[in-house]
Amino acid sequence: MPKDGGIGASTLRREDIRFLTGKGRYTADISLRGQAHACFLRSEVAHGRIRSIDTSAAEEMPGVLAVLTGEDFTEVGGNPTGWLVQSRNGATMKEPKRPVLAHGKVRHVGDAYAMVVAETYEQAKDACEAIEADIEELPAIVDMAQAVADSSNRVHDEIEDNVVFDWGWIEENRAAVDAAFETAPHVTTLELVNNRLSPNAMEPRASIGDFDSGTGDYKLYTTSQNPHLTRLLISAFVMGIPENKLTVIAPDVGGGFGSKIYHYGEEAAVLAASKRLNRPVKWVCDRSEAFLSDAHGRDHVTKIQLATDREGNFLALRTETLANMGAYLSNFATCTPTFLHGTLMAGPYRTPLVYVNVKAVLTNTVPVDAYRGAGRPEATYSLERVIDKAADELGIDPWEIRRRNFIDPGAFPYTTPVGLVYDTGNYHATMDKLRELSDVAGFEARAEESRQRGKLRGFGLSTWIEACGIAPSNLVGVLGCRVGLYDAATIRVNATGNISVLVGAHSHGQGHETVFAQLIAEKLGVDANSVEIVHGDTSKIPFGMGTYGSRSLAVCGSAMMKAADKIIDKGKKIAAHMLEAAEGDIEFTDGSFSVAGTDRQKSFAEIAFSAYVPHNYPLETLEPGLEETAFYDPANFTYPAGAYGCEVEVDPETGGVDIVRFTCADDFGNVINPMIVQGQVHGGVAQGIGQALLEGVVYNEDGQLLTGSYMDYAMPRADDVPSFTVDHSCVTPCTHNPLGAKGCGEAGAIGTPPAVVNAVVDALRRAGHDHITHIDMPLTPSRVWTAMQG
Template sequence: MPKDHGIGAPMKRREDVRFLTGKGRYTDDINLPGQAYAVFVRSQVAHGRIRKIDTAEAEAMPGVLKVFTSADFADKGGVPCGWLVTGRDGQPMREPKHPILAEGKVRYVGDAIAAVVAETPEQARDAAEAVIVDIEELPAVIDMKAALAEGAPLVHDDLGSNLCYDWGFVEENRAAVDEAFAKADHVTTLELVNNRLVPNAMEPRCAVGDYNVATGDHTLYTTSQNPHVIRLLMGAFVLSIPEHKLRVVAPDVGGGFGSKIFHYVEEAFVTQAAKVLGRPVKWTATRSEAFMTDAHGRDHVTRIELALSKDGEFQAIRTETHANMGAYLSTFAPSIPTWLHGTLMAGNYRTPLIYVNVKAVFTNTVPVDAYRGAGRPEATYQLERVIDKAARELGIDPIEIRRKNFIKPDQFPYQTPVAVVYDTGNYDATMDKLIEIADIAGFEKRREESAKRGLLRGLGVNCYIEACGIAPSNLVGQLGARAGLYESATVRVNATGGLVVMTGSHSHGQGHETSFAQVVADMIGIPEDMVEIVHGDTANTPMGMGTYGSRSLAVGGSAIVRATQKIIAKAKKIAAHLLEASEADIELKDGKFSVAGTDRSVAWGDVCLAAYVPHNYPLEEIEPGLEETAFYDPSNFTYPAGAYACEVEVDPETGKVTVCSFAAADDFGNVVNPMIVEGQVHGGLAQGIGQALLEGAVYDENGQLLTGSFMDYAMPRADDLPFFKVDHSCATPCTHNPLGVKGCGEAGAIGSPPAVVNAVIDALQRGGYTHVTHIDMPLTPARVWAAMQR
């Protein structure tokens, strides 16, 4: 029987009650007394020189309080980048200023030029349309390789180049890698595109700035995954506000997937505008604004080569990637194609030599940053596609070629040639489980049934591994991170035994309020409803690094465990005094402190009451109260891994691809709430299948976003997806955090795209279209049909 409470129980998410009944409190629900509204004037051209901004007509319109331009922010800093990458020449990346409002030039369609603040949204919108901007349009550069060509238009004139950095990893491996390729029995080469994606969270971004003239305190309400980091970046580097005078609140957030990690110019604008005007200022993005201002994801062009022996043993990997940064550097952007991508190029395999080259490029497009998986999907896609192609070229079964090269359980901890050390895993076990739940043995029969209906059926298999947690701080500091990447928690126990857990992690759909409470309740042995989880407000929670990189439970949850352990340790001292026993003899179980080997006990609630009503209390030894804070900085990343299988049918007359089945066998280490984990995997699979078959942001040669609405950008719907078979029973617990957890939020989006593409190529190959060895995502009917006709 499954558990009904505590760690391991599939408990329904407590926060869903308010979400499903419309009682959530999102940023756009916040309306402050005297609130004004901001609307931005955005560039309609991708590249141009600003000759003049005429605001006179707009300023004279009804309800307009002020029209802001870059001149109003002349003494303010630009939005900073949170990660410094150093190129293989030893030079730091080129890092242009990202102003709050465009200075001198516009650099992408959607770049903010001016902003109108008025009494109502309608008045602000009308006035924004009356602002006259004279722009000398300049040639735009969209293609990354063209951007690096001699004489290409410069996105930032002062940089002298559109190259942000040229990164090589591991540079000292380069000669040995080249030699291995020269001597290899077989080399498989593949050129591919990891398509640009628009995040499209349910809740568009929103920000409300407030200023208290009496105290000098600033407050920003915003749709953010990490309010403390926004406070640090905006306060210290943009607006020069001391942290103790700046409060950042992120209430309920309707999805993020990475796009709400970053500090955006709109947040700084409303914060400063509120001070200038002496009243709250609110901005809410339209869906059209979201398409052209939320940081996009992916957008890599890669050439990958795999050197093998004649019997399929991996000998070396060599890759060259062009990674799009867009017009400016977003908060984590430089790290995504480098440290979160290059360090995962070993995958699940014993490849002795690896060299990764990445050229990051500025273009006249929306900035690109982390999107669900962030670097790990890009690495997995390259690797698993080239392995599949190699298996076909060598005539080896795709599962067997992977098994031949798997890192084996007795080889852990495993030092990869790309810096990271995997602490634990069992890749054969996840593959065995996949073969079982996907019914690989029955595929041939299903293929024959599809053929009777005139459809080509294919099977795609792949593996993935990811590095989660984005820590420890000393390591990521060496890699260029400009912040510590620990997590913190404060546990406050009240006099009647209830607990308030204040965490620096932030939830935007992961179920923290449920799973964190399960952990604490299980440790003490009390009902989960006695545990309250508080997050998202820098005034109420300890310094934290927020939520991304599947770090919430592994890092944030570990901080909560440490703080709770401190609480229990102090409570045991109090219990020992109350029971007149040695502290060493005190045991805590099911919410009761007992003296080992006796029937003497005291309830959790009685100990808590004694801490706050210290009538019978060892004051000379223990201070009153029961509250503890802990910071947790892990010693390593965590490494979830898994094996996925996808079956598709391809209609040879139209090229339409239908996903018939999808199975996922994942190793997430210990699982706190299986129901939440399964839901996270389902969501990730949907996003990954969407990337593989439907989604793709497209610009024309002038930098106009052709896919700027849901009329042109295809998101997956329920009828595009099959029922998923998900398993996470092959757990190898993480060895270096107290919960043994690894992270699950991004896995589905990492492992699914190559499984889908592998399946489509398999269907075409089996159907006689042997010339089709690769099709770039998204595999739309038009692309698949065209590939078949070539």
């Protein structure tokens, strides 16, 4: 039995009380004295040369305080991408400048090229309409293949073929992979599209810039998943404000899914405007703007080939992908299709030879970046689809072909041919668990019952593996990452024994305030209710690299464990003095320090009090106070994995797909709060179903966004998803972090899309539609019906 409020307990989320009672405090809820309001003027054309912008009429409008354009930001830097990726010919990638406001050209519908600050938002919006811009419209570059083929039309004039890099992973293996394909008994080929998604966090972005002319300090309140990274980017790359003069505060944030990892131009713009006006400047994005300016996700076009022998043993795998970058390189845009995608193409399989080629292509569309799963859903989708196709071609059961190729549970640590070392795992165990929970034996009876009702039932299987807790810094540095990927925590034990934990990982829906308190309660033997988690303010917390990539628990949680070890070590020294014993004889269990083999002990609270009221204290050898900070830089990624099963009913008359059963068997390593893990999987699966059946960003050939609102962009609703069966009883603890935890946030979004598509293809093929081997996502009724027509 887990300790109440400790590790393994399904403690209710303490933050939900304020969220559910309307007491959350989001950026838009913050009103600073004297604040002015900003509105951005956004391009209505996908591609155009800015000839002139006449702001004179706008400046005369009622309430207008300032009108800024790209000209006002020519002296500052650009928003960089976080990873410099090398092309396979050894050349460093091309990095176009991403200005605060568009300058010279507009490059996508929604590209902000002017900003109005006024007394009210409506006045700012009115004045935006009075700006007269002369923009020469240029042909839009939308289709990636065309962007690569036609070098006369360029998103950025200096990048001639619109290709940022042409990456080969691992280039040295290319010849051997190609040779294996030459001689392979069987080759399965699949071309597929990983559809572009719009993240649609419940809370739209918002930022308030607040410059204090008395101190010269800047404060930025913003909707961020990682305030320290935003501060670093603004300081080091964009505006040159030293970190000690810039505080970034991300208060309650209503979801991110990746889209709020990145620094956006609006953040720098409100800071600059605040300084110019000597007033706080606030901007709140509306939903229509969000569709046009939040980083999108996915958008790969891939050809994947799997070489096998006749028994279905994988011999070699190769892929060619065009990855859409959009109009500028967002912060993680270049690592997502490379180091978060190519390195995962081995999946949980022991394919000996793998080669991945990715071309990153600029187009006149909203920038694309990491979105829940980031690269790993793209890898998993390609792999799990081609495996199902191969199984079908070879006449092998989909379970069996996977089982035949899994990495053996005894083979860990396992070095893949794409540069990773999996520390631990048991893919047979999760797939067996899935098989048990899916009631495979009862499928035929269920299918028959569906047939009676005129429906086609199908089953889809997928297995997945993820590299989480992105790290270690020295490795990612070699790969081109411009930052380190550790995390940090400070444990501040207050004088009366309660505890503030200042953590680098930001919480915007994950439940850190609950889970992190559980960790401390377990580790220090204190009541979880005496532990407060503080995050989201760079002036309070030591440092943080943010919340993404399912890394908070594995990386920041481990930093907390290291800091707690330091607290215990110091507590032992204090206890040794108070108990007049040797430090080596002091034991710490269940929140008390005792002398081994005796009943002499001091409680955690007594030690804390003594540290702050050091009347009986070893002052000559030990500083007062009880506060410790630790940075944790992991030795490796963590590798959660699992198996998903989806059962669908297809309506052959309409093409409508209904998901009737969905089962997940995941190995997340050690689980801290099972309820929250279940919730994370539910959310991820819902998003995966969204991608598979409903969601898709569509541009027309002029680069106009056709899915610019919820009237055309289909988000999953409660009735689009079934009741899920979620299991995480298969556990192979991570071997290199103190928690044995692997991460669970992205799993659902990774494992789900191939399971759903495999199920629909299975349903159609079982019904005799033998010509159907693949349908691109989203599998809308229209697409499914059209495919059935042959």
